[in-house]
Amino acid sequence: MTAVRQPIEYAEAPPDVRAVYDDIMATRKTDWINNFWKVLAHDPPTLRRIWTNIKEVMAPGALDPLTKEMLYVAVSASNGCHYCIASHGAAARTKGMTEAQYSELLAIVGLANETNRLVTALNVAVDARFL
Amino acid sequence: MTAVRQPIEYAEAPPDVRAVYDDIMATRKTDWINNFWKVLAHDPPTLRRIWTNIKEVMAPGALDPLTKEMLYVAVSASNGCHYCIASHGAAARTKGMTEAQYSELLAIVGLANETNRLVTALNVAVDARFL
Amino acid sequence: MTAVRQPIEYAEAPPDVRAVYDDIMATRKTDWINNFWKVLAHDPPTLRRIWTNIKEVMAPGALDPLTKEMLYVAVSASNGCHYCIASHGAAARTKGMTEAQYSELLAIVGLANETNRLVTALNVAVDARFL
Amino acid sequence: MTAVRQPIEYAEAPPDVRAVYDDIMATRKTDWINNFWKVLAHDPPTLRRIWTNIKEVMAPGALDPLTKEMLYVAVSASNGCHYCIASHGAAARTKGMTEAQYSELLAIVGLANETNRLVTALNVAVDARFL
Amino acid sequence: MTAVRQPIEYAEAPPDVRAVYDDIMATRKTDWINNFWKVLAHDPPTLRRIWTNIKEVMAPGALDPLTKEMLYVAVSASNGCHYCIASHGAAARTKGMTEAQYSELLAIVGLANETNRLVTALNVAVDARFL
Amino acid sequence: MTAVRQPIEYAEAPPDVRAVYDDIMATRKTDWINNFWKVLAHDPPTLRRIWTNIKEVMAPGALDPLTKEMLYVAVSASNGCHYCIASHGAAARTKGMTEAQYSELLAIVGLANETNRLVTALNVAVDARFL
Numbered sequence: 001m002t003a004v005r006q007p008i009e010y011a012e013a014p015p016d017v018r019a020v021y022d023d024i025m026a027t028r029k030t031d032w033i034n035n036f037w038k039v040l041a042h043d044p045p046t047l048r049r050i051w052t053n054i055k056e057v058m059a060p061g062a063l064d065p066l067t068k069e070m071l072y073v074a075v076s077a078s079n080g081c082h083y084c085i086a087s088h089g090a091a092a093r094t095k096g097m098t099e100a101q102y103s104e105l106l107a108i109v110g111l112a113n114e115t116n117r118l119v120t121a122l123n124v125a126v127d128a129r130f131l
Numbered sequence: 132m133t134a135v136r137q138p139i140e141y142a143e144a145p146p147d148v149r150a151v152y153d154d155i156m157a158t159r160k161t162d163w164i165n166n167f168w169k170v171l172a173h174d175p176p177t178l179r180r181i182w183t184n185i186k187e188v189m190a191p192g193a194l195d196p197l198t199k200e201m202l203y204v205a206v207s208a209s210n211g212c213h214y215c216i217a218s219h220g221a222a223a224r225t226k227g228m229t230e231a232q233y234s235e236l237l238a239i240v241g242l243a244n245e246t247n248r249l250v251t252a253l254n255v256a257v258d259a260r261f262l
Numbered sequence: 263m264t265a266v267r268q269p270i271e272y273a274e275a276p277p278d279v280r281a282v283y284d285d286i287m288a289t290r291k292t293d294w295i296n297n298f299w300k301v302l303a304h305d306p307p308t309l310r311r312i313w314t315n316i317k318e319v320m321a322p323g324a325l326d327p328l329t330k331e332m333l334y335v336a337v338s339a340s341n342g343c344h345y346c347i348a349s350h351g352a353a354a355r356t357k358g359m360t361e362a363q364y365s366e367l368l369a370i371v372g373l374a375n376e377t378n379r380l381v382t383a384l385n386v387a388v389d390a391r392f393l
Numbered sequence: 394m395t396a397v398r399q400p401i402e403y404a405e406a407p408p409d410v411r412a413v414y415d416d417i418m419a420t421r422k423t424d425w426i427n428n429f430w431k432v433l434a435h436d437p438p439t440l441r442r443i444w445t446n447i448k449e450v451m452a453p454g455a456l457d458p459l460t461k462e463m464l465y466v467a468v469s470a471s472n473g474c475h476y477c478i479a480s481h482g483a484a485a486r487t488k489g490m491t492e493a494q495y496s497e498l499l500a501i502v503g504l505a506n507e508t509n510r511l512v513t514a515l516n517v518a519v520d521a522r523f524l
Numbered sequence: 525m526t527a528v529r530q531p532i533e534y535a536e537a538p539p540d541v542r543a544v545y546d547d548i549m550a551t552r553k554t555d556w557i558n559n560f561w562k563v564l565a566h567d568p569p570t571l572r573r574i575w576t577n578i579k580e581v582m583a584p585g586a587l588d589p590l591t592k593e594m595l596y597v598a599v600s601a602s603n604g605c606h607y608c609i610a611s612h613g614a615a616a617r618t619k620g621m622t623e624a625q626y627s628e629l630l631a632i633v634g635l636a637n638e639t640n641r642l643v644t645a646l647n648v649a650v651d652a653r654f655l
Numbered sequence: 656m657t658a659v660r661q662p663i664e665y666a667e668a669p670p671d672v673r674a675v676y677d678d679i680m681a682t683r684k685t686d687w688i689n690n691f692w693k694v695l696a697h698d699p700p701t702l703r704r705i706w707t708n709i710k711e712v713m714a715p716g717a718l719d720p721l722t723k724e725m726l727y728v729a730v731s732a733s734n735g736c737h738y739c740i741a742s743h744g745a746a747a748r749t750k751g752m753t754e755a756q757y758s759e760l761l762a763i764v765g766l767a768n769e770t771n772r773l774v775t776a777l778n779v780a781v782d783a784r785f786l
Contacts, residue, residue: 114376245769
């Protein structure tokens with residue numbers, strides 16, 4: 001038993017894992033699987049559950065697909081998840097995010113983290129007009 | 132000397148604070164100032180500095196104004212800053228955010244916080260294609 | 263059994279709790295106990311352990327007492343712990359922190375949270391000179 | 394278009410970036426630029442904006458320069474930003490921070506993170522004397 | 525349109541929301557619904573999705589139900605989510621968590637937050653034996 | 656003076672550090688010291704203090720040793736402390752944690768981080784029954 005979980009490739013994956021891999025590739029119209037899913041594959045129920053959630057939440061809805069990916073990138077940048085910034089950043093670029101847009105996104109992430117702390121530390125009361 | 136800083140109203144504000152209040156109202160085409168600025172006003176240089184930053188970062192640019200407000204709301208929701216969610220949420224609604232869009236935004240914030248932890252805990256290696 | 267732990271006052275406290283209360287008051291040269299300790303008192307070993315740690319870490323050392331309190335306030339402000347900001351803020355004020363110093367402290371907390379996110383999101387490599 | 398932003402050296406930098414680099418070196422009385430600024434340089438308005446903020450917030454004021462750097466290091470250590478710990482740690486050492494002081498700083502950062510969680514989880518009410 | 529979402533009671537809920545409420549009550553063998561679900565009910569797909577996830581993740585598995593609830597409480601305490609501490613704390617108490625166990629849980633949450641910061645700030649290399 | 660603290664081995668350690676190393680090995684019935692302690696050893700009072708805390712908090716009590724280690728792992732996973740996940744994960748495995756249990760633990764950590772954000776962002780009121 002080792003503490004580090006290696007990616008499980010398609011060729012070595014059991015049927016329930018392959019079924020999720022197949023659905024990921026079909027949904028995303030791509031022919032490869034990124035490492036997140038290959039590592040989650042050590043736990044097939046979680047693999048399936050998280051994919052089901054991502055697929056539902058990121059599907060076309062009230063927000064356009066690019067805005068959704070940028071929101072995902074912004075939260076991941078705020079949390080410092082490098083892999084998530086890389087993977088959702090790539091998805092956002094595929095959907096049209098420019099470098100200028102990414103720069104503005106990061107500026108907002110930084111500024112929000114600054115003002116969030118000032119507001120919270122100063123315990124500012126919510127204005128009646130906001131309620 | 133008290134630990135809690137009360138909002139400083141326009142009528143009682145010194146000239147340097149009034150100048151910022153005036154610019155906030157002119158820029159936002161509104162006739163009132165929300166509590167965040169009134170509390171920051173105890174420290175005029177910080178009031179001016181933060182307003183200058185918000186004004187620059189949130190100005191029209193590569194991203195449309197609604198997307199920028201929603202990114203601000205998303206980071207604030209992820210960080211649990213109630214005041215920031217209320218104030219930037221109000222701004223986003225003024226710019227057109229629907230409740231359905233807000234629901235999708237929150238779903239992404241929640242899901243990103245879940246997958247950010249899974250990815251980080253499992254120490255997933257960044258795929259070569261993402262670099 | 264209730265989920266909310268009420269403060270345990272000196273008069274109703276068992277001997278092991280009173281011993282800690284007595285040491286807090288003697289060390290701080292004060293005649294009262296703040297709520298943190300009175301709530302922790304439901305778990306006497308933790309009460310004693312945390313007090314022992316605070317007493318040791320915050321004792322005079324290489325840093326002067328005011329700087330130590332301000333570092334505590336800064337971390338608490340960054341984490342959004344209102345009680346901790348209030349209690350360590352009060353201690354810092356007692357040791358001489360002015361409102362102007364507190365304003366600068368908060369400005370640094372906010373700015374550090376902004377640049378921390380930019381640096382982490384952009385995955386900036388540590389310069390050789392810093393190693 | 395690549396997801397990773399390489400540092401932009403002085404020789405290859407456009408005039409608006411060089412102007413900021415020059416001001417950083419003049420202000421800090423040094424002849425080199427650390428990677429943070431070279432990576433931010435992909436977005437010149439953010440480079441200029443963040444530098445303007447750092448320069449203003451970290452300038453001599455009510456707090457002495459060493460205390461300011463240590464507050465920056467403490468927040469960065471609490472947030473786990475390695476680059477920020479390295480860069481502001483180096484600045485603090487240049488301004489006189491000893492290893493014994495750094496050890497005390499880290500001890501406070503750790504302890505504050507412990508007590509912040511206990512206080513928040515236990516929902517301790519702020520004592521009237523602190524208000 | 526208001527920024528604050530009020531709980532939606534069973535009597536006023538649409539059929540798709542009632543279906544989830546019914547499943548929650550049947551699964552938990554209870555006759556009431558707590559506020560989390562009633563507020564999520566403004567967004568029925570998210571209500572259903574989150575309930576499906578909670579139901580699957582918290583179902584009997586390799587870990588006993590009490591341990592699972594305590595892990596949920598520990599993460600919520602670490603994140604400072606009062607509602608989550610209250611709701612999952614109540615669930616843990618129903619499953620047998622004693623106050624002494626809760627005290628130990630909180631002590632671990634506090635200590636882990638302390639050592640997590642020390643380890644991260646000091647950038648401790650993972651020992652070969654742990655890999 | 657260097658910013659990076661190298662592990663201090665037993666052979667080169669001063670007596671007060673060796674005394675802690677000896678107690679760690681005796682308590683854990685092992686013949687080696689992991690890097691966390693060797694890096695903390697640059698600050699002997701903190702080394703002794705943190706070890707004293709770990710020893711007391713993680714000692715047999717109301718919770719069984721495996722549950723305690725898993726709570727430590729869960730908080731560390733939520734905070735993204737790789738070293739802590741590795742070291743406490745190894746301790747949990749030694750005490751009997753299976754990979755299936757670890758998978759469930761991580762699923763709870765991820766889900767709690769998701770629902771913590773939803774609850775906090777939506778500002779859900781604590782139900783009277785939970786108080």
